[in-house]
Amino acid sequence: MNTVVPVILCGGSGTRLWPRSRVSRPKPFLPLIGELTLFxxxxxxxxxxxxxxGPVVVTGALHLxxxxxxxxxxxxxxxxxxxCARNTAAAIALAANRLPEDAIMLVCPSDHWIGRPDAFASAAVAASQLASEGWLVSFGIEATAPETGFGYLRQGEEILGGSGAKGFRTAQFVEKPDLETARTFLSAGDYAWNGGIFAFRVKDFLRExxxxxxxxxxxxRKAVESGWTEGHRFHPDAELFAAVESESVDYAVMEKTARAAMVPADMEWSDIGNWAALHDAVPRDSDGNSIRGCVGELVDCRNVLVDSDGPRVSVIGLENAIVVVDGDDILxxxxxxxxxxxxxxxxRNQ
Incomplete structure (x- = not known):
């Protein structure tokens, strides 16, 4: 199989997990679950x-x-x-223009949590094998709840690669649905979450x-051709790159190509998109409570997350609540x- 290069997309404004996450240090660089940061x-x-x-990391100067x-x-x-930030189509294209045309790019957001790395690795192998045969592959993440904050992929006919890898044509890309539609997707059984993880060969992506x-x-391409290298860093031409239109890879390529495929991935995935998603991903006690840092007592509490880096926090009688202390900021x-x-x-301002 061709060389598989992890392309790690690393950015974000850090606002949805404030006050722990900040514009200057967003969630990829925080140890939100366990000892390692998400990055x-x-x-x-x-x-x-x-x-x-070796990985290719695409990031902004603020996070370098x-x-x-x-x-x-x-x-x-x-x-x-x-x-400057120009969304995922441009970010992936930057990496593609720096790699051999037969290399396979495994595109991964840097701020997601995956509870089963073994399942991720299995899906990555299958996706890479299909990509080596010209498919542009999305990870179809098993939908376990009627989430309205994710896009969905509808599974089409089965694909069996020459290497034995199994996947499916992507029959439809679906935007974030309302709750009733999401429930319909979940009961149908042939819809998966679109987590923004992809595998494709460089030449196939650039052609599409x-x-x-x-x-x-x-x-x-022009921004890369006029760019410059500094050790392991590469700087595209700033003026030329600023002229690139901002668009997601889903809109620019994946929803338009006739070679879209998907591989199922049951890997305990979360985008950690807000404090409730983080609470879902971390261990809880029998009452659904989670604590981290300097926490005293939780009395008569249900489904409460408390995360404090300093003052000792105790909570009484709350349900379905989030309490976060970061320095002088309290949420x-x-x-x-x-x-x-x-x-x-x-x-927005920090």
Whole structure:
């Protein structure tokens, strides 16, 4: 099989997990679950010992110090420094223009949690084998609840690769649904969450990008051609890259290509998109409570998350609540209110 290169997309504004996550240090660089940060865990899931090449990390200058500090002793890393954020189509195209045309890109967000790395590795192998035969492959993450915050993939006819890898054509990409539609998807059984993890061969991705979004393809190519190297860092031309239109890879390529495929992935996945999602991912006691840091007592509480880095926090008589202390900032919200955290002025300005 062709060389498989993890392409780690690393950015974000850090607002939805305020006050722990900040614009200057968003959630990929925080140890929210266990001892590793989400970024470190993403890198650790793609080791050379199971056949992965050194990673390519695409990040902005604001996060460069965090990336390099947390890469540690990773062998042969490459860091592409985006002059500005231009969404995932452009970020992936930057990496593609820096890799051999037959390399397989395994595109991974840096801020997701996966509870079963073994299942991730199995899905990555199957996706990479199909990608080596010209498919553009999404991970179809097993839908375990009628989530309205995720896009969905509908499973089509089965694909059996020459290597024995099994997948399915992607019959439909579906935008974030309302609750009733999400319940319908869950009961139908042929819909999976679209977690933004992809595998494709460099030349196939660039061909499809040039076909469906030639403007993005040409602009990124020019920015790379005029870029410059600094050790393991690569800097695209800032002025040329700023002219690239911002669009997701789903819209630009995956929803348009006739070669879209998916592999099932039952790997205990979460995008840790807000405090409620984090609460779902961490261990709980018999009352559904989770604590981290300097926490005193929880009395008559149900489904409460308390996370404090300093003052000792005790809680009495709350249900379905989140309490977070970070330095001088304190957040208290109901579980239902977590979607509004990113709208707080403190979250947007720090």
């Amino acid at each position: 470190e865990a993403t890198i650790a899931r793609c080791p050379p010992s199971i056949g992965f090449a 110090d965090h990336v390099e500090a947390q890469l540690g002793d990773v062998e042969q890393p490459s860091v592409i420094v985006e002059p 990008l040039a076909t469906h979004r030639p403007d993005i393809d040409a602009a990124v 208290i919200t109901t579980t239902a209110g977590v979607q509004k955290v990113g709208k707080l002025s403190g979250a």
